[in-house]
Amino acid sequence: MAAADLPLGRPPTVAVAGRSPRGLAWRRLRRRPGALVAAVVLLALVVGAVIGPALAPADESLQGAANPLLITDALNTPAPPSAEHPFGTADAGRDELRLLFRGGRVSLLIGLAVGLITAIVGTAVGALAGALGGPVDWLLMRLTDVFLAVPTLALQLALIALALRANGPVGRFLGDLDPAVRLIAVISAVSWMVMARLVRTQVRGLMGREFVEAAHALGASRLRVVVRHVLPNCTDVIVVNATLTVGVAVLTESALSFLSFGDERSWGTLVLSAVRQSVGTPSQVWWLIGGPGLFIALTVASVTTFGEALRDALDPHGRR
Protein backbone atom coordinates (compact mmCIF):
# COMPACT_ATOMS: atom_id res chain seq x y z
CA MET A 1 0.00 0.00 0.00
CA ALA A 2 1.40 3.39 -0.94
CA ALA A 3 1.95 5.82 1.85
CA ALA A 4 -0.44 8.32 0.31
CA ASP A 5 -3.30 5.83 0.65
CA LEU A 6 -3.04 5.59 4.40
CA PRO A 7 -6.18 6.89 6.07
CA LEU A 8 -4.30 9.59 7.95
CA GLY A 9 -7.41 11.61 8.69
CA ARG A 10 -6.13 15.15 8.20
CA PRO A 11 -7.31 17.38 11.03
CA PRO A 12 -9.97 19.92 10.01
CA THR A 13 -7.52 22.81 9.72
CA VAL A 14 -10.08 25.48 8.93
CA ALA A 15 -12.08 25.09 12.12
CA VAL A 16 -9.13 25.42 14.52
CA ALA A 17 -6.98 27.85 12.59
CA GLY A 18 -4.56 29.75 14.80
CA ARG A 19 -5.04 27.47 17.80
CA SER A 20 -1.48 26.22 17.94
CA PRO A 21 0.06 26.30 21.45
CA ARG A 22 2.06 29.37 20.43
CA GLY A 23 -1.05 30.99 18.99
CA LEU A 24 -2.92 30.38 22.22
CA ALA A 25 -0.01 31.81 24.20
CA TRP A 26 0.01 34.90 22.01
CA ARG A 27 -3.72 35.36 22.62
CA ARG A 28 -3.24 35.02 26.38
CA LEU A 29 -0.36 37.49 26.27
CA ARG A 30 -2.39 40.09 24.38
CA ARG A 31 -5.24 39.77 26.89
CA ARG A 32 -3.01 40.86 29.76
CA PRO A 33 -3.20 44.63 30.09
CA GLY A 34 0.09 44.68 32.01
CA ALA A 35 1.95 43.06 29.14
CA LEU A 36 0.61 45.63 26.68
CA VAL A 37 1.53 48.59 28.88
CA ALA A 38 4.98 47.11 29.49
CA ALA A 39 5.56 46.57 25.78
CA VAL A 40 4.54 50.16 24.99
CA VAL A 41 6.78 51.61 27.72
CA LEU A 42 9.69 49.46 26.57
CA LEU A 43 9.19 50.48 22.96
CA ALA A 44 9.09 54.14 24.00
CA LEU A 45 12.35 53.73 25.93
CA VAL A 46 14.06 52.08 22.97
CA VAL A 47 12.79 54.71 20.53
CA GLY A 48 13.86 57.42 22.98
CA ALA A 49 17.34 55.93 23.23
CA VAL A 50 17.68 55.78 19.45
CA ILE A 51 16.25 59.14 18.35
CA GLY A 52 15.66 60.90 21.70
CA PRO A 53 19.01 62.70 21.98
CA ALA A 54 18.23 64.51 18.72
CA LEU A 55 14.76 65.59 19.89
CA ALA A 56 15.48 66.63 23.47
CA PRO A 57 15.80 70.33 24.38
CA ALA A 58 19.14 71.89 23.50
CA ASP A 59 21.83 72.36 26.13
CA GLU A 60 21.82 75.78 27.81
CA SER A 61 25.50 76.53 27.50
CA LEU A 62 25.43 76.17 23.75
CA GLN A 63 22.86 78.92 23.33
CA GLY A 64 23.85 82.56 23.15
CA ALA A 65 27.24 82.12 24.74
CA ALA A 66 29.46 84.05 22.37
CA ASN A 67 32.54 83.02 24.27
CA PRO A 68 32.29 79.58 25.88
CA LEU A 69 34.91 80.61 28.40
CA LEU A 70 32.52 83.21 29.80
CA ILE A 71 29.76 80.79 30.78
CA THR A 72 28.48 82.14 34.05
CA ASP A 73 28.21 80.26 37.30
CA ALA A 74 24.44 80.48 37.03
CA LEU A 75 24.64 78.36 33.90
CA ASN A 76 27.03 75.96 35.56
CA THR A 77 24.72 75.22 38.47
CA PRO A 78 22.19 72.46 37.81
CA ALA A 79 18.65 73.83 37.50
CA PRO A 80 15.45 72.03 38.58
CA PRO A 81 12.84 70.96 36.00
CA SER A 82 11.23 73.79 34.06
CA ALA A 83 8.97 74.09 31.03
CA GLU A 84 12.03 74.37 28.84
CA HIS A 85 13.88 71.44 30.43
CA PRO A 86 11.27 68.96 31.74
CA PHE A 87 13.92 66.91 33.59
CA GLY A 88 16.01 69.92 34.62
CA THR A 89 19.60 70.55 33.68
CA ALA A 90 22.79 68.93 34.90
CA ASP A 91 26.14 70.66 35.27
CA ALA A 92 27.18 73.20 32.59
CA GLY A 93 23.57 73.66 31.54
CA ARG A 94 23.32 70.26 29.87
CA ASP A 95 19.74 69.11 29.35
CA GLU A 96 19.08 66.12 31.62
CA LEU A 97 16.47 64.56 29.32
CA ARG A 98 19.03 64.41 26.52
CA LEU A 99 21.51 62.78 28.89
CA LEU A 100 18.85 60.29 30.01
CA PHE A 101 18.01 59.30 26.43
CA ARG A 102 21.70 58.94 25.65
CA GLY A 103 22.23 56.89 28.82
CA GLY A 104 19.45 54.56 27.69
CA ARG A 105 21.62 53.45 24.78
CA VAL A 106 24.32 52.19 27.14
CA SER A 107 22.09 50.77 29.87
CA LEU A 108 19.68 49.00 27.49
CA LEU A 109 22.50 47.56 25.39
CA ILE A 110 24.29 46.23 28.46
CA GLY A 111 21.05 44.69 29.73
CA LEU A 112 20.37 43.02 26.37
CA ALA A 113 23.95 41.77 26.06
CA VAL A 114 23.83 40.21 29.53
CA GLY A 115 20.48 38.59 28.71
CA LEU A 116 21.93 37.11 25.53
CA ILE A 117 25.13 35.85 27.16
CA THR A 118 23.13 34.40 30.05
CA ALA A 119 20.89 32.59 27.60
CA ILE A 120 23.87 31.09 25.76
CA VAL A 121 26.00 30.16 28.78
CA GLY A 122 23.10 29.04 30.97
CA THR A 123 21.62 26.92 28.17
CA ALA A 124 24.99 25.34 27.39
CA VAL A 125 25.66 24.44 31.04
CA GLY A 126 22.10 23.26 31.66
CA ALA A 127 21.92 21.22 28.45
CA LEU A 128 25.30 19.57 29.10
CA ALA A 129 24.34 18.67 32.66
CA GLY A 130 20.85 17.49 31.74
CA ALA A 131 21.83 15.52 28.65
CA LEU A 132 25.00 13.84 29.88
CA GLY A 133 23.92 13.21 33.48
CA GLY A 134 26.25 11.31 35.81
CA PRO A 135 29.50 12.93 36.96
CA VAL A 136 29.28 15.81 34.45
CA ASP A 137 25.84 16.71 35.77
CA TRP A 138 27.05 16.46 39.37
CA LEU A 139 30.09 18.62 38.70
CA LEU A 140 28.23 21.32 36.77
CA MET A 141 25.46 21.51 39.36
CA ARG A 142 27.96 21.83 42.24
CA LEU A 143 29.62 24.62 40.25
CA THR A 144 26.20 26.28 39.95
CA ASP A 145 25.66 25.87 43.72
CA VAL A 146 29.02 27.50 44.42
CA PHE A 147 28.15 30.51 42.27
CA LEU A 148 24.69 30.73 43.85
CA ALA A 149 26.21 30.79 47.35
CA VAL A 150 28.43 33.79 46.61
CA PRO A 151 26.74 37.17 47.11
CA THR A 152 26.60 38.73 43.65
CA LEU A 153 27.79 42.27 44.38
CA ALA A 154 30.77 41.14 46.48
CA LEU A 155 31.93 38.88 43.65
CA GLN A 156 31.35 41.57 41.03
CA LEU A 157 33.36 44.09 43.05
CA ALA A 158 36.07 41.48 43.58
CA LEU A 159 36.27 40.98 39.81
CA ILE A 160 36.51 44.74 39.27
CA ALA A 161 39.24 45.00 41.92
CA LEU A 162 41.05 42.22 40.09
CA ALA A 163 40.73 44.17 36.84
CA LEU A 164 42.07 47.33 38.47
CA ARG A 165 45.09 45.40 39.75
CA ALA A 166 45.41 43.57 36.40
CA ASN A 167 46.25 40.46 38.42
CA GLY A 168 46.49 37.12 36.60
CA PRO A 169 44.80 36.17 33.32
CA VAL A 170 41.27 37.12 34.44
CA GLY A 171 42.46 40.44 35.86
CA ARG A 172 44.43 41.33 32.73
CA PHE A 173 41.53 40.29 30.47
CA LEU A 174 39.01 42.38 32.40
CA GLY A 175 41.44 45.25 32.83
CA ASP A 176 41.92 45.62 29.07
CA LEU A 177 38.20 45.91 28.41
CA ASP A 178 36.24 49.10 27.90
CA PRO A 179 34.24 49.89 31.10
CA ALA A 180 30.90 49.10 29.45
CA VAL A 181 32.13 45.77 28.06
CA ARG A 182 33.78 44.97 31.40
CA LEU A 183 30.43 45.45 33.12
CA ILE A 184 28.80 43.06 30.64
CA ALA A 185 31.43 40.43 31.49
CA VAL A 186 31.27 41.04 35.25
CA ILE A 187 27.45 40.93 35.41
CA SER A 188 27.17 37.91 33.08
CA ALA A 189 29.67 36.03 35.24
CA VAL A 190 27.12 35.80 38.06
CA SER A 191 23.80 35.66 36.21
CA TRP A 192 23.82 32.33 34.33
CA MET A 193 23.06 30.00 37.25
CA VAL A 194 19.27 30.17 37.40
CA MET A 195 19.07 29.66 33.64
CA ALA A 196 21.38 26.64 33.88
CA ARG A 197 19.23 25.05 36.58
CA LEU A 198 15.96 25.63 34.74
CA VAL A 199 17.30 24.32 31.43
CA ARG A 200 18.81 21.27 33.14
CA THR A 201 15.47 20.40 34.77
CA GLN A 202 13.69 20.83 31.46
CA VAL A 203 16.26 18.79 29.50
CA ARG A 204 16.24 15.98 32.05
CA GLY A 205 12.46 15.81 31.84
CA LEU A 206 12.56 15.66 28.06
CA MET A 207 15.39 13.12 27.71
CA GLY A 208 13.13 10.24 28.75
CA ARG A 209 10.27 11.13 26.43
CA GLU A 210 9.17 8.94 23.52
CA PHE A 211 10.11 11.32 20.73
CA VAL A 212 13.65 11.51 22.07
CA GLU A 213 13.85 7.73 22.24
CA ALA A 214 12.48 7.58 18.71
CA ALA A 215 15.19 9.93 17.49
CA HIS A 216 17.81 7.81 19.26
CA ALA A 217 16.37 4.66 17.72
CA LEU A 218 16.60 6.23 14.27
CA GLY A 219 20.34 6.61 14.85
CA ALA A 220 20.57 10.29 15.69
CA SER A 221 23.66 11.20 17.71
CA ARG A 222 23.25 12.49 21.24
CA LEU A 223 24.33 15.98 20.15
CA ARG A 224 21.78 16.01 17.34
CA VAL A 225 19.02 14.80 19.65
CA VAL A 226 19.75 17.57 22.15
CA VAL A 227 20.15 20.36 19.61
CA ARG A 228 17.34 19.43 17.23
CA HIS A 229 14.76 17.77 19.47
CA VAL A 230 15.29 18.71 23.11
CA LEU A 231 16.46 22.33 23.11
CA PRO A 232 13.69 23.61 20.82
CA ASN A 233 11.31 22.41 23.53
CA CYS A 234 13.14 24.56 26.07
CA THR A 235 12.73 27.83 24.11
CA ASP A 236 9.92 29.03 26.38
CA VAL A 237 11.97 28.65 29.54
CA ILE A 238 15.03 30.23 27.94
CA VAL A 239 13.21 33.24 26.49
CA VAL A 240 11.30 33.99 29.69
CA ASN A 241 14.34 33.68 31.92
CA ALA A 242 16.51 35.73 29.58
CA THR A 243 13.89 38.49 29.64
CA LEU A 244 13.83 38.53 33.44
CA THR A 245 17.64 38.52 33.46
CA VAL A 246 17.68 41.70 31.35
CA GLY A 247 15.72 43.49 34.08
CA VAL A 248 18.08 42.42 36.86
CA ALA A 249 21.09 43.22 34.64
CA VAL A 250 19.90 46.80 34.08
CA LEU A 251 19.51 47.18 37.87
CA THR A 252 22.97 45.74 38.53
CA GLU A 253 24.55 47.84 35.79
CA SER A 254 23.09 51.00 37.29
CA ALA A 255 24.39 50.10 40.75
CA LEU A 256 27.92 49.32 39.51
CA SER A 257 27.93 52.50 37.44
CA PHE A 258 26.81 54.48 40.47
CA LEU A 259 29.83 52.98 42.25
CA SER A 260 31.92 54.58 39.45
CA PHE A 261 32.78 51.38 37.56
CA GLY A 262 30.53 51.86 34.54
CA ASP A 263 30.32 53.77 31.30
CA GLU A 264 30.34 57.54 31.77
CA ARG A 265 27.04 57.94 29.91
CA SER A 266 25.02 55.32 31.79
CA TRP A 267 22.10 56.17 34.10
CA GLY A 268 24.00 55.11 37.21
CA THR A 269 26.93 57.36 36.35
CA LEU A 270 24.53 60.31 35.89
CA VAL A 271 23.39 59.85 39.50
CA LEU A 272 27.00 59.55 40.65
CA SER A 273 28.12 62.78 38.99
CA ALA A 274 25.11 64.62 40.43
CA VAL A 275 25.93 63.38 43.93
CA ARG A 276 29.59 64.27 43.43
CA GLN A 277 28.64 67.84 42.57
CA SER A 278 26.15 68.33 45.36
CA VAL A 279 28.86 67.65 47.97
CA GLY A 280 26.75 65.68 50.41
CA THR A 281 23.43 67.46 49.97
CA PRO A 282 21.44 65.29 47.55
CA SER A 283 18.36 67.48 48.19
CA GLN A 284 19.93 70.15 45.94
CA VAL A 285 20.00 67.83 42.93
CA TRP A 286 16.91 65.68 43.58
CA TRP A 287 15.87 65.79 39.91
CA LEU A 288 19.26 64.44 38.85
CA ILE A 289 18.69 61.45 41.17
CA GLY A 290 14.97 60.98 40.47
CA GLY A 291 15.29 61.30 36.67
CA PRO A 292 17.72 58.42 36.15
CA GLY A 293 15.87 56.53 38.91
CA LEU A 294 12.62 56.89 36.97
CA PHE A 295 14.19 55.70 33.71
CA ILE A 296 15.82 52.71 35.42
CA ALA A 297 12.60 51.84 37.24
CA LEU A 298 10.49 52.10 34.07
CA THR A 299 12.93 49.86 32.20
CA VAL A 300 13.21 47.22 34.91
CA ALA A 301 9.50 47.23 35.74
CA SER A 302 8.39 46.91 32.12
CA VAL A 303 10.96 44.22 31.25
CA THR A 304 10.01 42.24 34.38
CA THR A 305 6.26 42.64 33.78
CA PHE A 306 6.67 41.55 30.20
CA GLY A 307 8.79 38.55 31.19
CA GLU A 308 6.31 37.43 33.84
CA ALA A 309 3.37 37.89 31.46
CA LEU A 310 5.26 35.85 28.88
CA ARG A 311 5.82 33.09 31.42
CA ASP A 312 2.16 32.97 32.41
CA ALA A 313 1.06 33.03 28.78
CA LEU A 314 3.43 30.25 27.70
CA ASP A 315 2.57 27.99 30.63
CA PRO A 316 -1.11 27.01 30.42
CA HIS A 317 -0.90 24.97 33.64
CA GLY A 318 0.60 27.69 35.78
CA ARG A 319 -2.17 30.20 35.16
CA ARG A 320 -3.66 31.82 38.20
Place this chain on the structure above:
Amino acid sequence: MRFVAGRLLGGLVTLVVVSMAAFVLLYAGANPTGDVQVQVACAPGQAPDALPDGCSRTFDVVHGYLVVVVGADRPGLGLLGGDLGATGLGGPVADVLGPRVVPTVVLIAGATALALLVSAALALVGGRRRTVASAAAESGSLLAFAVPSFVVALLIQATVIAIFTSTGELVLPTGGQAEDGAGLLAHARYAVLPVVTLALTFVAGWSRYTRGTLAEALAAEHVRGARARGVPERRITRRALRLATVPLLVAAAADLPLSLSNALIVDYVYGYGGLGSLLISFDRANGRTELTLDPAVFLAVVVALAVVVVVANTLADVAVSVLDPRVRID
Protein backbone atom coordinates in the same frame (compact mmCIF):
# COMPACT_ATOMS: atom_id res chain seq x y z
CA MET B 1 17.81 15.83 61.73
CA ARG B 2 19.59 13.70 59.17
CA PHE B 3 18.31 16.04 56.51
CA VAL B 4 19.66 19.08 58.33
CA ALA B 5 23.00 17.38 58.90
CA GLY B 6 23.16 16.44 55.23
CA ARG B 7 22.36 19.97 54.15
CA LEU B 8 24.95 21.42 56.50
CA LEU B 9 27.57 18.97 55.25
CA GLY B 10 26.73 19.89 51.64
CA GLY B 11 26.89 23.53 52.61
CA LEU B 12 30.30 23.03 54.20
CA VAL B 13 31.60 21.40 51.02
CA THR B 14 30.19 24.33 49.02
CA LEU B 15 31.93 26.78 51.35
CA VAL B 16 35.28 25.02 51.02
CA VAL B 17 34.94 25.11 47.23
CA VAL B 18 33.90 28.79 47.40
CA SER B 19 37.01 29.59 49.45
CA MET B 20 39.25 27.71 46.99
CA ALA B 21 37.71 29.31 43.91
CA ALA B 22 37.72 32.77 45.50
CA PHE B 23 41.35 32.35 46.55
CA VAL B 24 42.54 31.31 43.09
CA LEU B 25 40.51 34.11 41.53
CA LEU B 26 41.44 36.89 43.95
CA TYR B 27 45.08 36.09 44.57
CA ALA B 28 46.14 34.62 41.26
CA GLY B 29 43.59 36.04 38.81
CA ALA B 30 42.39 32.48 38.13
CA ASN B 31 45.87 31.30 37.08
CA PRO B 32 46.29 28.02 38.98
CA THR B 33 49.96 27.67 38.02
CA GLY B 34 51.07 31.19 38.98
CA ASP B 35 52.69 32.46 42.14
CA VAL B 36 50.76 34.31 44.80
CA GLN B 37 51.92 37.07 47.11
CA VAL B 38 50.61 36.42 50.60
CA GLN B 39 50.87 38.64 53.65
CA VAL B 40 51.81 36.73 56.77
CA ALA B 41 52.69 37.73 60.29
CA CYS B 42 56.43 38.26 60.61
CA ALA B 43 58.51 35.69 62.41
CA PRO B 44 59.94 36.90 65.73
CA GLY B 45 62.98 39.05 65.04
CA GLN B 46 62.21 39.38 61.35
CA ALA B 47 61.90 42.98 60.18
CA PRO B 48 58.63 43.80 58.42
CA ASP B 49 59.17 44.60 54.73
CA ALA B 50 57.76 47.70 53.06
CA LEU B 51 54.32 47.23 54.57
CA PRO B 52 53.73 48.02 58.25
CA ASP B 53 53.77 45.01 60.56
CA GLY B 54 53.70 42.49 57.75
CA CYS B 55 55.96 40.25 55.80
CA SER B 56 55.02 39.23 52.29
CA ARG B 57 55.95 35.81 51.03
CA THR B 58 55.55 34.22 47.64
CA PHE B 59 53.97 30.78 47.33
CA ASP B 60 52.56 28.63 44.61
CA VAL B 61 48.77 28.63 44.57
CA VAL B 62 48.24 25.44 46.59
CA HIS B 63 50.66 26.50 49.29
CA GLY B 64 49.23 30.01 49.34
CA TYR B 65 45.75 28.59 49.83
CA LEU B 66 46.95 26.39 52.66
CA VAL B 67 48.61 29.38 54.34
CA VAL B 68 45.82 31.93 53.88
CA VAL B 69 42.67 29.82 54.23
CA VAL B 70 43.75 26.73 56.17
CA GLY B 71 46.36 28.59 58.17
CA ALA B 72 49.18 26.10 57.53
CA ASP B 73 51.74 28.47 59.06
CA ARG B 74 49.87 29.07 62.26
CA PRO B 75 47.80 27.10 64.79
CA GLY B 76 44.04 26.82 64.36
CA LEU B 77 41.84 26.27 61.35
CA GLY B 78 42.71 29.36 59.31
CA LEU B 79 39.95 31.29 57.57
CA LEU B 80 37.45 28.45 57.97
CA GLY B 81 38.07 28.48 61.69
CA GLY B 82 37.60 32.24 61.92
CA ASP B 83 41.28 33.15 61.65
CA LEU B 84 41.20 35.74 58.91
CA GLY B 85 44.88 36.17 58.11
CA ALA B 86 46.71 39.40 57.31
CA THR B 87 45.69 42.18 54.95
CA GLY B 88 47.85 43.60 52.22
CA LEU B 89 48.78 46.31 54.67
CA GLY B 90 50.05 43.70 57.05
CA GLY B 91 47.53 44.16 59.86
CA PRO B 92 45.29 41.23 60.75
CA VAL B 93 42.13 41.06 58.63
CA ALA B 94 40.19 40.50 61.86
CA ASP B 95 41.12 44.04 62.95
CA VAL B 96 39.72 45.41 59.70
CA LEU B 97 36.56 43.29 59.66
CA GLY B 98 35.82 43.27 63.39
CA PRO B 99 34.26 46.74 63.71
CA ARG B 100 32.17 46.06 60.58
CA VAL B 101 30.34 43.04 61.95
CA VAL B 102 27.90 44.76 64.32
CA PRO B 103 26.68 47.43 61.83
CA THR B 104 26.25 44.78 59.13
CA VAL B 105 24.31 42.45 61.42
CA VAL B 106 22.14 45.31 62.76
CA LEU B 107 21.41 46.46 59.22
CA ILE B 108 20.53 43.05 57.75
CA ALA B 109 18.73 41.61 60.78
CA GLY B 110 16.81 44.81 61.45
CA ALA B 111 15.74 45.19 57.84
CA THR B 112 14.75 41.49 57.62
CA ALA B 113 12.61 41.71 60.76
CA LEU B 114 10.95 44.94 59.64
CA ALA B 115 10.38 43.61 56.12
CA LEU B 116 8.83 40.35 57.41
CA LEU B 117 6.39 42.35 59.58
CA VAL B 118 5.45 44.69 56.74
CA SER B 119 5.10 41.82 54.24
CA ALA B 120 2.81 39.88 56.60
CA ALA B 121 0.71 42.99 57.21
CA LEU B 122 0.48 43.66 53.46
CA ALA B 123 -0.56 40.05 52.86
CA LEU B 124 -3.32 40.37 55.47
CA VAL B 125 -4.64 43.66 54.10
CA GLY B 126 -4.21 43.15 50.39
CA GLY B 127 -4.17 39.40 49.93
CA ARG B 128 -7.78 38.57 50.64
CA ARG B 129 -9.21 39.05 47.18
CA ARG B 130 -8.37 40.95 44.05
CA THR B 131 -9.48 44.51 44.49
CA VAL B 132 -8.38 47.82 43.06
CA ALA B 133 -6.29 48.29 46.19
CA SER B 134 -4.48 44.97 45.79
CA ALA B 135 -3.86 45.64 42.10
CA ALA B 136 -2.41 49.04 43.01
CA ALA B 137 -0.26 47.42 45.70
CA GLU B 138 0.92 44.91 43.10
CA SER B 139 2.07 47.51 40.59
CA GLY B 140 3.42 49.64 43.42
CA SER B 141 5.59 46.81 44.71
CA LEU B 142 6.81 46.03 41.19
CA LEU B 143 7.84 49.66 40.69
CA ALA B 144 9.50 49.66 44.11
CA PHE B 145 11.45 46.55 43.12
CA ALA B 146 12.52 48.28 39.93
CA VAL B 147 13.97 51.36 41.63
CA PRO B 148 17.65 50.74 42.44
CA SER B 149 18.42 50.71 46.15
CA PHE B 150 20.95 53.56 45.83
CA VAL B 151 18.27 55.81 44.33
CA VAL B 152 15.87 54.95 47.18
CA ALA B 153 18.59 55.72 49.72
CA LEU B 154 19.59 59.01 48.06
CA LEU B 155 15.98 60.19 47.72
CA ILE B 156 15.28 59.41 51.39
CA GLN B 157 18.44 61.34 52.31
CA ALA B 158 17.36 64.21 50.07
CA THR B 159 13.92 64.33 51.72
CA VAL B 160 15.34 64.38 55.24
CA ILE B 161 17.85 67.07 54.29
CA ALA B 162 15.13 69.13 52.60
CA ILE B 163 13.07 68.95 55.80
CA PHE B 164 16.18 70.05 57.68
CA THR B 165 16.81 73.06 55.45
CA SER B 166 13.17 74.22 55.61
CA THR B 167 12.50 73.66 59.33
CA GLY B 168 16.01 73.73 60.72
CA GLU B 169 15.39 70.43 62.50
CA LEU B 170 17.37 67.30 61.64
CA VAL B 171 14.80 64.56 62.22
CA LEU B 172 17.27 61.71 61.80
CA PRO B 173 20.95 61.56 60.87
CA THR B 174 21.34 60.89 57.14
CA GLY B 175 24.67 59.15 57.35
CA GLY B 176 27.57 57.97 59.42
CA GLN B 177 27.57 56.28 62.79
CA ALA B 178 27.15 57.37 66.40
CA GLU B 179 30.35 58.04 68.28
CA ASP B 180 31.80 55.20 70.29
CA GLY B 181 30.73 56.38 73.73
CA ALA B 182 27.22 57.34 72.66
CA GLY B 183 24.16 55.71 74.21
CA LEU B 184 21.98 53.04 72.68
CA LEU B 185 19.42 55.61 71.56
CA ALA B 186 22.02 57.57 69.60
CA HIS B 187 23.17 54.36 67.89
CA ALA B 188 19.55 53.48 67.11
CA ARG B 189 18.93 56.91 65.54
CA TYR B 190 21.75 56.35 63.07
CA ALA B 191 20.37 52.91 62.22
CA VAL B 192 16.82 54.04 61.39
CA LEU B 193 17.23 55.34 57.84
CA PRO B 194 19.56 52.57 56.56
CA VAL B 195 17.35 49.85 58.08
CA VAL B 196 14.13 51.37 56.70
CA THR B 197 15.69 51.80 53.24
CA LEU B 198 16.93 48.23 53.13
CA ALA B 199 13.62 46.87 54.47
CA LEU B 200 11.84 48.74 51.68
CA THR B 201 13.93 46.97 49.03
CA PHE B 202 13.36 43.61 50.76
CA VAL B 203 9.57 44.03 50.86
CA ALA B 204 9.53 45.07 47.22
CA GLY B 205 11.67 42.10 46.18
CA TRP B 206 9.77 39.47 48.15
CA SER B 207 6.32 40.69 47.23
CA ARG B 208 6.96 39.64 43.64
CA TYR B 209 6.93 36.02 44.78
CA THR B 210 4.30 36.22 47.45
CA ARG B 211 1.57 38.11 45.62
CA GLY B 212 -1.83 36.63 46.32
CA THR B 213 -0.57 33.68 48.31
CA LEU B 214 -2.80 34.52 51.27
CA ALA B 215 -5.73 34.79 48.88
CA GLU B 216 -4.75 31.36 47.54
CA ALA B 217 -4.37 29.94 51.02
CA LEU B 218 -7.78 31.30 52.04
CA ALA B 219 -9.41 29.86 48.93
CA ALA B 220 -7.88 26.40 49.41
CA GLU B 221 -10.32 23.53 49.78
CA HIS B 222 -9.29 22.56 53.28
CA VAL B 223 -9.91 26.15 54.39
CA ARG B 224 -13.37 26.06 52.84
CA GLY B 225 -13.92 22.77 54.60
CA ALA B 226 -12.84 24.24 57.91
CA ARG B 227 -15.11 27.22 57.37
CA ALA B 228 -18.01 24.91 56.57
CA ARG B 229 -17.40 23.08 59.83
CA GLY B 230 -17.72 26.40 61.65
CA VAL B 231 -14.09 27.00 62.59
CA PRO B 232 -13.82 30.66 63.74
CA GLU B 233 -12.55 33.03 61.05
CA ARG B 234 -9.67 34.21 63.24
CA ARG B 235 -8.26 30.72 63.54
CA ILE B 236 -8.63 30.21 59.81
CA THR B 237 -6.71 33.42 59.10
CA ARG B 238 -3.99 32.38 61.50
CA ARG B 239 -3.61 29.02 59.81
CA ALA B 240 -3.72 30.53 56.34
CA LEU B 241 -1.14 33.15 57.30
CA ARG B 242 1.09 30.36 58.57
CA LEU B 243 0.84 28.62 55.21
CA ALA B 244 1.31 31.88 53.33
CA THR B 245 4.54 32.50 55.26
CA VAL B 246 6.11 29.50 53.49
CA PRO B 247 6.54 31.12 50.07
CA LEU B 248 7.70 34.30 51.82
CA LEU B 249 10.52 32.39 53.52
CA VAL B 250 11.42 30.57 50.32
CA ALA B 251 11.49 33.91 48.46
CA ALA B 252 13.57 35.56 51.16
CA ALA B 253 16.11 32.73 51.08
CA ALA B 254 16.26 32.59 47.28
CA ASP B 255 16.65 36.37 47.09
CA LEU B 256 19.42 36.44 49.67
CA PRO B 257 22.38 37.07 47.33
CA LEU B 258 20.50 40.05 45.86
CA SER B 259 19.43 41.23 49.33
CA LEU B 260 23.03 41.15 50.52
CA SER B 261 24.06 43.17 47.48
CA ASN B 262 21.45 45.77 48.39
CA ALA B 263 22.69 45.72 51.99
CA LEU B 264 26.22 46.50 50.80
CA ILE B 265 24.97 49.40 48.65
CA VAL B 266 22.67 50.90 51.30
CA ASP B 267 25.49 50.61 53.83
CA TYR B 268 27.81 52.44 51.43
CA VAL B 269 25.38 55.26 50.60
CA TYR B 270 24.67 55.96 54.28
CA GLY B 271 28.30 55.42 55.28
CA TYR B 272 26.92 53.17 58.01
CA GLY B 273 30.24 51.47 58.66
CA GLY B 274 29.38 47.89 57.70
CA LEU B 275 30.97 45.63 55.10
CA GLY B 276 29.65 47.78 52.25
CA SER B 277 31.53 50.86 53.38
CA LEU B 278 34.59 48.67 53.93
CA LEU B 279 34.68 47.47 50.31
CA ILE B 280 33.76 50.83 48.80
CA SER B 281 34.20 54.31 50.18
CA PHE B 282 33.43 57.74 48.85
CA ASP B 283 36.03 60.45 49.29
CA ARG B 284 33.98 63.63 49.65
CA ALA B 285 37.01 65.91 49.33
CA ASN B 286 37.92 64.95 45.77
CA GLY B 287 34.66 63.23 44.82
CA ARG B 288 36.29 59.89 44.10
CA THR B 289 34.95 56.42 44.75
CA GLU B 290 37.58 54.13 46.26
CA LEU B 291 37.40 50.36 45.98
CA THR B 292 39.34 48.11 48.34
CA LEU B 293 41.90 46.26 46.25
CA ASP B 294 43.16 44.02 49.05
CA PRO B 295 42.51 40.38 48.13
CA ALA B 296 42.64 39.31 51.79
CA VAL B 297 39.74 41.61 52.70
CA PHE B 298 37.72 40.53 49.67
CA LEU B 299 38.33 36.85 50.38
CA ALA B 300 37.16 37.25 53.98
CA VAL B 301 34.03 39.21 52.95
CA VAL B 302 33.09 36.76 50.17
CA VAL B 303 33.50 33.72 52.42
CA ALA B 304 31.67 35.42 55.33
CA LEU B 305 28.70 36.34 53.13
CA ALA B 306 28.69 32.86 51.56
CA VAL B 307 28.41 31.42 55.09
CA VAL B 308 25.36 33.66 55.64
CA VAL B 309 23.77 32.41 52.39
CA VAL B 310 24.34 28.72 53.15
CA VAL B 311 23.14 28.94 56.77
CA ALA B 312 20.07 31.01 55.84
CA ASN B 313 19.08 28.57 53.11
CA THR B 314 19.31 25.63 55.52
CA LEU B 315 17.32 27.55 58.15
CA ALA B 316 14.65 28.41 55.58
CA ASP B 317 14.29 24.72 54.65
CA VAL B 318 13.85 23.78 58.30
CA ALA B 319 11.37 26.61 58.93
CA VAL B 320 9.31 25.58 55.91
CA SER B 321 9.06 22.01 57.18
CA VAL B 322 7.90 23.31 60.55
CA LEU B 323 5.29 25.67 59.08
CA ASP B 324 3.94 23.49 56.29
CA PRO B 325 2.67 20.08 57.42
CA ARG B 326 2.86 18.80 53.85
CA VAL B 327 6.64 19.17 53.81
CA ARG B 328 8.34 16.57 55.95
CA ILE B 329 12.04 16.27 56.41
CA ASP B 330 13.80 13.78 58.59
